[in-house]
Amino acid sequence: MPWLTAPQALALLGTKPQTLYANVSRGRIRAKPDPADTRRSLYSAEDVRRLAARPGGRRGSETIAAEAIRWGDPVLASSISTIADGRLFYRGRDAAHLSATATLEETAALLWDVPSPPRISSAEPGIPALSSALSVLATHAASDAPTADRPFAALQEDAGTVLDLVAGALAPGAAHPLHLRLAAAWDRPEATDALRRAMVLLADHELNASTFACRVAVSTGAPLSAAVLSGLATLTGPRHGGAWRAARAAVAQTAGDEQAIRDYLSEGRAIPSFGHALYPDGDIRAEALLESFEIPSPYAALRRISEEVFGDRVNIDFALAALASAHRLPDDAPLVLFALARCVGWLAHAIEQATSGGLIRPRARYIGPPPVRA
Structure with missing residues (x-):
């Protein structure tokens, strides 16, 4: 052919x-x-x-x-992040290179265009929980100041407050860098560096679905807490922040057996954690994260055979599932990691949208019954 x-x-x-x-x-x-x-x-x-x-x-x-509106040209101008020549850049800096040493807080300073990282206060020790993040954001969204006509400095201050709220729910603990807090909360000190790298790689990804939802919310003048709540709700979908579950399900059903994997794939079962429309030659985020830990053999087998059969390489969702397996993290760990990291990017986009002004209001192409005049 x-x-x-x-x-x-x-x-x-x-x-x-x-x-x-x-x-x-x-x-x-x-x-x-x-x-x-x-x-x-x-x-x-x-x-x-x-x-x-x-x-x-x-x-x-x-x-x-x-x-x-589906994987098409960007509909909004942004200076925050872009994908070019198969690599992800945060304000012109290569995200994969940045992930080798940076913390999520340092990445926030870069994406928010501020001189120093936000200070995260301590929180009562506990179990990282997405439900807690949703709850605290909803409470603040009902009473926080709107973003409309707020000065840039005030929005930056609000962003730090919102990140602090989310961090208290998703990485509770003492006032340490967030990757250390997560590792401590999950009692997995050996995973500390991989968690740090994962969060830097996940901090932003251009105008994805959850980021667009966040920008739509703040375009109405909604508070930053409401905007992040919109992003977090969107992230929970199986085609976005929950896509890693498909890789875990495939591994669970095949247990790394080559013939079982081939039988699984021959049934036409799609694995969303393979391939990415913006990375036809391989998701650089997955490559950078998978270098930081030993991939469990069932995941390595699924990766090898799927790439051989379909030609699609693994993406960040696969890498998150493999990371959770390698370090025996809780079942919801990939989504917690994703949410905490992406909160930084959502806030960057929210600030940018609020300062640029303008309501995001697409038009609908009507395909219903012809209008009938009375």
Whole structure:
């Protein structure tokens, strides 16, 4: 079967790279690693030509707009983070390189564009719980000051307060760096460095679903606590912060047995923790995190065979599931890690949205019964 490079596929499709990657993610275009350079992918010429020749020619503006909200062009300008050439950057700094040494608090200072990391106060020792974070945010959202017309300095101060609230629920303990508090709360000191690295890598990821929800909320003037509550609620979905569960389920059912894995995959069971539309050559966040611990053998087997069968590499959701298994973390640990880390990014976007002003209000393309005038 003939294969095309990315530039060749894009030339035939007449689209931007994001659209090509989205079609791969949805199974419309088959892809595989390029044998000459495994950091890049090749794309099925048959699939590309089929999509390029679809009836109707150029799409109308309404269709383009409707598709753009799903892995399409960014709808908002932002200076916070971007994915370029297969790597993630925080305000121009390589996130994978940053994760080698930085803390989540230092990453917050970078993303919030402030001179020093926020100070996190101590909290009563306890068990990290997402329900506690949701509860405390809801309480404050009902009474906190709105973001509309607030000065930048006041928003920065509010951001520190909100992060402190979330940290008290998701990493309770003494006033130490958050990765140390999490490791202590879970009684896993050997996981400390991997937790630190994971949170830096998860701090922000451009305009993902939960970040968009956060920006929509703050665009109405809602408090930062309400905006983060919106982001946290969105994160809990199985197609976002809960995607790691699919990798854990596949490992549980196959137990690392090669034939069992092949049988599992042959049934057409999708594993959302493989492949990523924005990283056709592999999720750099997963690569950076997986380097920090020994991958349990059942996960290593699933990774090897799935990449061989489908060509898709593991993404950050797989890495989180493997991390939780490697260090025997609680069942909800990947989501707790994700939520605490991403709170930093949500607050950065909330501040940016609040200072830029403007209501985010897309239009609907009506497809219901024709309106009837009385």
